[in-house]
Amino acid sequence: MPAYAYFPGCSLEASAKEFDTSFRAVFDKIGVGLKEIPDWSCCGSSQVHKVDKDVATAIAGRNLVLASDIGDIVAPCAFCSISLKEAIIKLEHEGPIRSTLIEAGLEYLPGSVSVISAVEATYRAVEEGLIDGKVQSPLTGLKVAAYYGCLLVRPPKIAQFDDPENPSSMERIMVAVGAAPVDWSHKTECCGNAYIFVNKDMTLNLVRDVLNAAIEANADAVVTACPLCQQNLAMRQPHMKQNYGLKREIPVLYFTQLMGAAMNIDGQQLGLSGNIVRLINKRQQEAKEVG
């Protein structure tokens, strides 16, 4: 059984708890092991890299070293995976930071470990046929808009996964669990999260544009793989209909939550609300009646 070194990151312990539980449940179901990196710390993104890039690289490097005994790292959060991937590239050329790590008793060997995101790990599992036979109630009739945001596939030199401008891996995953991905315009547009404290108006305009584009494409739900996108796109909706012209509210879910639903994993474990479960059932029923 293949196994990954699992790096949850801060979001998945708090605001994105359901991403963590659903991802673990799905990978448990498909038989891919996740071993949490012992004593993992901050990935180096968020505030750190804005203050001191070398410190950020060193902090990420610490996690890389801790994981190197276990295997390749899967880091679901888009920020975490990009931060760790960038550290791998930087550490190859940054002797001084490697020396600092050695002083802390951590020897980083270039090439000893690689990092992928949850989408990449799942995409690989789909390609390898690991989910075959695991999809007990396919999400037939459920139309989803796969949303990648900024960091999941970009910058291409660091992400090294999928097409940076027109990615399709999440669509492939959604097809594998029976859902119908819609073709839409805003899958890699900015969700605006980074500017919420600086320019709230701009952020909310961006959120509206993304969600309205998904609604225009007739999606039942937006699926994402980034804790910040999910939070930003989901939690601001109630106030946006009146002042920002949001057409209607639309669920924003982690792709692993929908995968779990298709694999008959308990809704509570997935963090799926009753409303969503009912929506899925309704679509499945409609599809049955039509087909």
Add this chain to the structure above:
Amino acid sequence: MARVGVFICHCGANIAGKVDVEAVSEAAINIPGVVYSSHQKYSCSEAGQKVIIDAIKENRLDRVVIGSCSPKMHENTFRKTVQQAGLNSYMLEIANLREHVSWVTADKDEATKKAMDLVKAAVGKVSFAKPLTPGQVPVEKRALVIGGGIAGIQAALDIADMGYEVVMVEREPSIGGRMAQLDKTFPTLDCSACILSPRMVDVAQHPNIRLLTYSEVENVNGYVGNFNVIIRKKARFVDERICTGCLECMGKCPLKKKIPNEFENGRAPRGAIYVPFAQAVPKVPVIDKEYCRYLLSPDPDKVEVKEGEKKPKRKCGVCAKVCTQGAVDFNQQDELISEKFGAIVLATGFNLFDHSKYGEYGAGKIPDVITALDFERIVNSSGPTEGKIVRPSNGEKPKRVVFIQCVGSRDEAKGVPYCSRICCMYTAKQAILVREKLPDAEIYVFYMDIRAAGKGYEEFVLRAQREYGANYVRGRVSRIYESNGHMVLKAADTLVGMPVEMDDVDLVVLATGSIAREDSVELANTIGITTDNHGFISEVHPKLRPVEVPREGVFACGACLSPRDIPDAVATAGAVAAKVGVLFSNDILMSDPMVAEIDPLKCAACGACVSVCPYSAITMEEFRGKKFAKVNEAMCQGCGTCSAACRPGAAQLKGQTDEQILRSIEAVLQW
């Protein structure tokens, strides 16, 4: 005992700035065999050469070492110099003290020491040099031109006008190339077909030119003046000698509107029997065997028929029935033609970047996002819309037209860092054509920089802006998507420093950049030459030998060398013709004597050299029962591979013998 003279060149400060030339010269006199040593400012100058000649004569030198620049620069100069002094021109060795020492060494002492070592090695080597005499080979005064676009046409006509025979090979059914697909040309707005088709006809009618269309070069052997080329003439299934070009057959083909026409960039259909466009030369159709119903149906003679069953009949065959001349011949086979040529001209042209790699512009899936070549066909009166500029999605006139430059050029993220050179100009031209046909349309051009370096080019772009009202916006377009039957476009205006969002865009034309032909590397391998990182043919020297390629007797012109416009393609074609003319002005050529020879007494007839020779220049011979390998000196390119593979040391490269190499190593280590 050898009498070696050593001459150390300062090359101004190029060598003397880093190497202590006096010290090197003084040290050289102590090397065994050296009887004369001096240094001078410029050895290649007339005065410098005179010093060398005089020293050879006065000191009865029988071999010479010159410490100077790379032999690539002045080996030929100095060979002539020593020859003037009465020596065999191969009794010379050059120690490269510039490219190998002064230009690449930081420390002066190290540079001087390395220069001394190289001089020692050269003395060691030249001490065992033997006089060599070049062989003579006749020149076959016929040229092969590969590619029938404007560059190939110009080169063929110029060479043919000099009185030499030319064979032109074109893989498409007609000559004309890219230029035939264009509507108007910048900056004069001449009709492209009107200025091209007379030249196409000239090629067909020229008594010195033989045209082989629908043909490809399969194999090239031989050497300058004597190439053996095998050409595959693909089965056309129409006899060129009989066909009158009435094209009756085309109208009757049941598939006549079913197959995308490559000439129209797939925007108009053709049949299985077709000529690609009205002015095609030759005006003889071909039958596409991938589609033709007759050719795809099973051959009745090859099908096993059970007793009592009827023999199946071939399908269709309408074209053969309507042809009054009986020119359709379904039994035609590919023909392999073997020809001898003295020179080969490459004019294989270019391709256009595939914009499906631009996910941000819809990955090739938005119908109203078209390429500039699509636009050329659409705006052309013989094209798919008879010259009406319409939106492919609904056939309506566009009100807002956007041009985007640098799609697949100057974009490192897409693997094309270079500028395609022609896009700024053709975009300005297309903007003008939009204004002429759609007076009320809004026209926007998104650009990075305007590169309009050419006669009348800058003025042309300014006209597009000022007289034709094209709005030029400096900035990249980041995204295009469909919305409400139109397109939304997001971009940056980097002059204002603001993002731009444009709704209701009806038509987007992408200025897709030039790329090498997809099989250019394969062709280069067939001919034995090289390409750059992007697949364009490499020239010998980009400035001084821009139309010659590293295989002697092979030349290249037009856009197979790098992206270029029509005037540059035509200019390089003329240059190639001149080079071919120079070559053909010789009745015989001197062959390089630095080729391999095999000592039959030492040869063990193991055959190792035969199998490693990249030029098939070695064969096994037999004399009085003893087998041995023999080198065809005319075919040998002097690579030395056989010499390295030969265990008994029978194969030796003249001028680079094992003994010479060993002596030069010995010289560095001992003296």
